[in-house]
Amino acid sequence: MNSLTPTFFHRPAADVARDLIGVTLLVDGVGGPLVEVEAYDQADPASHSFNGATPRNSAMFGPAGHAYVYKIYGIHWCLNFVCQPGSAVLIRALEPLHWVSRMQERRGGLSERQLCSGPGKLCQALGVTIAHNGLPLDALPFELLPAAESHDIATGPRIGITKGVETPWRFARRGSPFLSKPMR
DNA sequence: AGGATGATTGCCT
DNA sequence: GGCAATCATCCTC
Numbered sequence: 001m002n003s004l005t006p007t008f009f010h011r012p013a014a015d016v017a018r019d020l021i022g023v024t025l026l027v028d029g030v031g032g033p034l035v036e037v038e039a040y041d042q043a044d045p046a047s048h049s050f051n052g053a054t055p056r057n058s059a060m061f062g063p064a065g066h067a068y069v070y071k072i073y074g075i076h077w078c079l080n081f082v083c084q085p086g087s088a089v090l091i092r093a094l095e096p097l098h099w100v101s102r103m104q105e106r107r108g109g110l111s112e113r114q115l116c117s118g119p120g121k122l123c124q125a126l127g128v129t130i131a132h133n134g135l136p137l138d139a140l141p142f143e144l145l146p147a148a149e150s151h152d153i154a155t156g157p158r159i160g161i162t163k164g165v166e167t168p169w170r171f172a173r174r175g176s177p178f179l180s181k182p183m184r
Numbered sequence: 185a186g187g188a189t190g191a192t193t194g195c196c197t
Numbered sequence: 198g199g200c201a202a203t204c205a206t207c208c209t210c
Contacts, residue, residue: 074204
């Protein structure tokens, strides 16, 4: 069951990002509704795609609606949803709702608000690795379920970047206790 | 071939 | 708040 088609993703990343808040992400049945995402596109100096395609970022130039997974600081995985060529949405946080016990096993028995409150944490909790790079999002192990209700969405500058710091392409569910950092 | 770097996290003070 | 961990990737020589 999955009603987010490639058409949904074949749009500017910032538009897709906003529409992803509240969408439930499951990987092998583990996950919950997205509460925080960020958009990146090719004209954006903060984006991995800014200087063109390389072996690492090739998924960003592949079909919309597929995953782009990369390793950061030699330690953590980060999951993105590919949009228009050279653009993607970084999945930063979700509300742990489905199969929470599995997430706690993977993360080390932490409180629920620490399970998926950051891009690296979320990948650890959901078991996302480089093995998921390039996979389509409309097939297992991925499931994307439309938002059950509308949300009050806050926007602001993106986290952890040194270029493009003024671009307000961080989108979050306002007031959620599951964010990587509070929205200002 | 060598070196700097990173869309982070968690532990320490 | 500060900083170490840890390594694939990418740029430069």
